[in-house]
Amino acid sequence: MNRFSYARPTDVAEAVREGSPGDVRYLAGGTNLVDLMKENVERPVRVVDINRLPLHDISDLPDGGLRLGALATNADTAWDARVEERYPLLSSAILAGASPQLRNAATNGGNVNQRTRCYYFYDTATPCNKREPGSGCGAIGGVNRIHAILGASAACIATHPSDMAVALAALDATVQVTGPDGDRAIPFADYHRLPGAEAWQDNNLAPGELVTAIDLPDERFTGHYTYLKLRDRLSYAFALVSVAAALKIEDGRIVEARVALGGVAHKPWRVKTAESVLHGETPSHNAFLAAAHAITEGATGHGDNDFKIGLARKAIVRALRQAADGTPQSQTDKRVA
Structure with missing residues (x-):
């Protein structure tokens, strides 16, 4: 693991200031980022710990929807009575993933931002366009049992690993983000990217932007x-x-x-x-x-x-x-x- 500086802001504006310049990563539950840093896949020069930010709540929206705080854990979200009653598809998807221990630590914002679980992405001795642009894709022609059959490209055939994100896509969620240029809302369908020629771009976040919440619309599929x-x-x-x-x-x-x-x-x-x-x-x-x-x-x-x-x-x-x-x-x- 390389040396890095560390910041622990207490409000969102401060977090954005700390996270904007250079090769910086936000740290929430750490269930993905810490693994990547240990494997030298991620080598940030600065880590911004956002766990003190006021983004842990799950709250009702005026239009009847529900706002999931980015720092609410997967476990707290899955077992929240409002999620279970109004969005059981989401609760079920979260409980299908990982383990109880990981769900207790992993956050909603971190879940949708997790990197792909490709063997070649994690192995720094092999070529991977996501990790080193232009080096090639080891999975194409390699061991690719877990890889993509839809939306892939000549640059990358990795898959997104989240279960929660699949339910959020079906539910037409919206991701709330803030960054150096202010706040914006991203429809979930537009949040993640297909690899194209830029396999290293997992999502459409701008540099320094931070996920603050995920909004669910008042459309309830509770019976079927x-x-x-x-x-x-x-x-x-x-x-x-x-x-x-x-x-x-x-x-x-x-x-x-x-x-x-x-x-x-x-x-x-x-x-x-x-x-x-x-x-x-x-x-x-x-x-x-x-x-x-x-x-x-x-x-x-x-x-x-x-x-x-x-x-x-x-x-x-x-x-x-x-x-x-x-x-x-x-x-x-x-x-x-």
Whole structure:
């Protein structure tokens, strides 16, 4: 680990001033950043500890939505009574991730900003365009079982690892940020980036910007939802494919559908035009299969991960059936229902 300076501000304005110049990283729960620093993947010259900032609360919004403080822990968010009652899809997704110990430390802002869990990104002896632009992508032609089948590029086929972010994408969340140029709100769909030629850019935060909160709109999918996570073992493993599915059903027909995928792309994968395939349909295997093919259109494997294409389609169908039946996947007994 390289030498770095350390600051511990007590208000947001001070944190932005400390975080604006140079190669600086904000430190919250540290469950990702500290690992990266130990592995010499991240080598900041300055670390700004933001844990004393007043960003820990979860509060109601005037329009009926909910504001999740960036420093509220994943555990506190998942078990908050308002989240459980009004946004059970989010609660379920959080509980599907990591371990209880990590959820007690990890923060909401840190969760959406975590870096990809690619073998080559973490191994400084191998080429990685995310870590060293222009060095190449070791995963292309290498060991790539966990890698992307959608939205990838010749520069990077890594995937975003968050479960929470997949649910936030399905729920049309908004990320509140502040920085040297003031405050702004970023729709969740625009927050993360696909790799393109600039694989090192995970999101659209400007230099020095700090996530202060995540806002959930007053759109509640409480009766028909599920978060289905398929992985190599039942707990403490990143998704091979995950699906956040939410439906509104009236008079036996689907009037609104939300489907977001995790484990398949550099960002949570949601195709709104594909969701429209389900509008007006009665819940059925054929309707769900049509949606699955529309959502995964253009999916491309890279050898070891070819199986993900079929797995993703089957997972979408299974998740939509769970949502339609009102039988969400249990995050206690994680076996697929």
